[in-house]
Amino acid sequence: MTHDRAPTLDDVARAAGVHKATASRALNPATRDQVRAETARRITVAARRLGYVPNTIARGLRTSRTAAVGVLIPDLTNPLFPPIVRGIQDRLEQNGYTALLVNTDGDEARERAEFAALRSRRVEGFIVATARRRHPLLTEAVREQISFVTVNRSVELPGVPAVVGDDADGVTQAVAHLRSLGHTRIAHLAGPQDLSTGAVRLRAFQHAAPSSPVVECAAYTEAAGRTAAGHLFEHFADTTAIVAGNDLIALGALAVICARGRSCPRDVSVVGYNDMPFADRFRPPLTTVHVPHHEMGAQGAQLLLERLRDPGSPARTVLLPARLTVRGSTAPVR
């Protein structure tokens, strides 16, 4: 892997037995599909063997393609996001693209600054997991014809591709499961209503269990779940089952049930949402609605890549199936 001089594109072309122009096309993600797959593979192998380092930056200037995509997430340490990001990375990498990942911590000013910083790095488009239903920054992005897609949540704007879970169906399954166990006093600890997931899940709950108690959580966090569950039991002490807005809210509810000297699932059943990693190892193992997060990320990357290739293509919304996963936190009503 050491050389007297850095290997050039000529060296790669010679080693692969192709024309220099062909080698150049094969080594550029934007033009790779103009070369036969077998030939492209031979050129890539030769380039790797020689330790050839194309200057992607210079290429970026010449073709205005950086093969980089900005990814906005709330917080990588929220267990929901690593599988989504991994799905995005895997699909982008297959296409020679890379992700520039930023955390916004739900802070609008920070999101705006990060978005501008990513644009200054000339990303070709964005994958946005921080969408709020009304989102001034995304409204401006649509106006400026910046390519982006949303994942997990959607924004209330026409023409924006999105990959989301089938939240309405997931909540409907959760309520049906609790009813089948004999529960009639079912409550919802709803997610924030400025997010599409919070709004869709609440609407589905109200449809499946009309006139049932609902407490809105300030955030999708364990702490917010604890606060909301406290309010719930103050006013509806006879609640026997809870549909939580997500798994972290469910964890907050479990803590409150325990603190009140009651037990899950003996006294109160709890259903989470997302099936976050290790939900099966919690005490009790959490009944929850599984969402295919890796697939969600991969599909989001796919939609964006299609958008970049053909900016005029119609905006699709991909709805991924939700699947209730029954574990130890739900039981027949006493």
Add this chain to the structure above:
Amino acid sequence: MTHDRAPTLDDVARAAGVHKATASRALNPATRDQVRAETARRITVAARRLGYVPNTIARGLRTSRTAAVGVLIPDLTNPLFPPIVRGIQDRLEQNGYTALLVNTDGDEARERAEFAALRSRRVEGFIVATARRRHPLLTEAVREQISFVTVNRSVELPGVPAVVGDDADGVTQAVAHLRSLGHTRIAHLAGPQDLSTGAVRLRAFQHAAPSSPVVECAAYTEAAGRTAAGHLFEHFADTTAIVAGNDLIALGALAVICARGRSCPRDVSVVGYNDMPFADRFRPPLTTVHVPHHEMGAQGAQLLLERLRDPGSPARTVLLPARLTVRGSTAPVR
């Protein structure tokens, strides 16, 4: 935020009341420290307010600085890595840098290809969380004078800065805790011995509990922990306490204890390593050695930034404190 024309550096300089050259220096991460902090802040605020987008790529070509750093991790969905990555991102961002993150899945060929791809994107250096004790790619990187630091694990090469946990002290605390509960038949399910963490923890265990059983796990995974715990109980059925190489191995051991009709902590105590997110919510809540992973990432980014500013600076190893966190998976010997 909309303009008739894109704002220029002149506009920013005028808005901030400074010379154009000063504005340029303040907006470039590589030269920001040549401008007074208060002035730099005023210029940055003006640039954000105007929506000024510097062309980082063009700057990259002129100064050969991309303000980008490659980050190699095994797998983002392993719960150990999101806090480390978040620490890296936070510190890089404070300095105007961005991380290009890749997953290697422990595959040497893939790591090599990703490393080459990141070099082609002209990253200024690397933060490596995939280090093996002997690592041909990193040996070549040292020879080629590529700037990099390792985090969590170290490589057996001189002159490579590293940020690691104090694994020897952590294991020593774990064994002392089990002894204080009266345990004498203590075993170690060791991590892979080609990784520094696996080797250092095993050596510390053998020092603290000489002639005790050790089974090496093929990987830091729950499945490998299950296999190793199976072997352990076949040969040493009277084991009353286990020091696991990490928390995932501990989860594998817990599954085996349960499958053999025994109970943790009543029959067997288990100590994990890392204090991964939600370890306190497991059944039973896991006694484990806490490692400050966010800090580890932040310090790793700091070491690399220092290295980039002054390539001749001596290579430091930063050892972060380990802290035993006692929960429900350890109890007095019966």
